[in-house]
Amino acid sequence: MKVLKLSAQGLPQSWISLEQAVIHYAAGEVRWESGAQIARFRGGHNAISGEQSVIAINSIIGTKGVPSINPFELKPSLTNSKLFARDRNVCAYCGGHFHEEDLTREHIVPFARNGQDHWMNVVTACPLSLPNCSPLRSCKRKSPWKPRGFPKGKKLVALTSLSHQFVWPPMTQGSCAGLVERNV
Missing domain, CATH: 1.10.30 (DNA Binding (I), subunit A)
Incomplete structure (x- = not known):
């Protein structure tokens, strides 16, 4: 299963794997998300609160940063x-x-x-x-x-x-x- 990665402006960047999407979520690079939730990843338990970390992945994510596709180079x-x-x-x-x-x-x-x-x-x-x-x-x-x-x-x-x-x-x-x- 793949996730559509868009720039913050909504320009398509690439199709990424669920694992790559988790990295974007964990690094705080996801600015917005759209579409349905397609996966849920569970992590470890917090030593102080005892809560388990959970990352829900949506089918479309908008990430921070400069787009890697330059429309002028196309x-x-x-x-x-x-x-x-x-x-x-x-x-x-x-x-x-x-x-x-x-x-x-x-x-x-x-x-x-x-x-x-x-x-x-x-x-x-x-x-x-x-x-x-x-x-x-x-x-x-x-x-x-x-x-x-x-x-x-x-x-x-x-x-x-x-x-x-x-x-x-x-x-x-x-x-x-x-x-x-x-x-x-």
């Missing part, structure tokens, strides 16, 4: 829907605009060359462009092939300076003009 999971939204449903190879169900995820550095499945190594591609581009992406090449319109040395996300925002991919169909500069 990274969004990589899904095809999020990738296609990032790339605005534009194929990185031909520059065409497609519906989400017609697109696929393509790795810039292929898995065969130790490419990773993370945001900086994937682009949106249409199925029609993949057969035409696959020979260019041979694993024997020394450097990974870059999608059309992908500026060398730049990231696949919006780069923002104080006065300008650079967005990739370009929004014009069939264009390979590189970054589109917009005044902010």
Whole structure:
């Protein structure tokens, strides 16, 4: 049986064992509790009063202290829907605009060359462009092939300076003009 440990502000921290929950109770770290009582632990007897110590464990506890999960360090999971939204449903190879169900995820550095499945190594591609581009992406090449319109040395996300925002991919169909500069 597990106990849901929350920060004092109510942010979920982790599922903990009953024994770990007892330690929080005994150390006086439980600020509030909720849910039903799920266990009762009995301890020793007090030498002066003769009373036995008892700790009742609830299913949800809020503990004192700073949360161990920092919401600013959380990274969004990589899904095809999020990738296609990032790339605005534009194929990185031909520059065409497609519906989400017609697109696929393509790795810039292929898995065969130790490419990773993370945001900086994937682009949106249409199925029609993949057969035409696959020979260019041979694993024997020394450097990974870059999608059309992908500026060398730049990231696949919006780069923002104080006065300008650079967005990739370009929004014009069939264009390979590189970054589109917009005044902010």
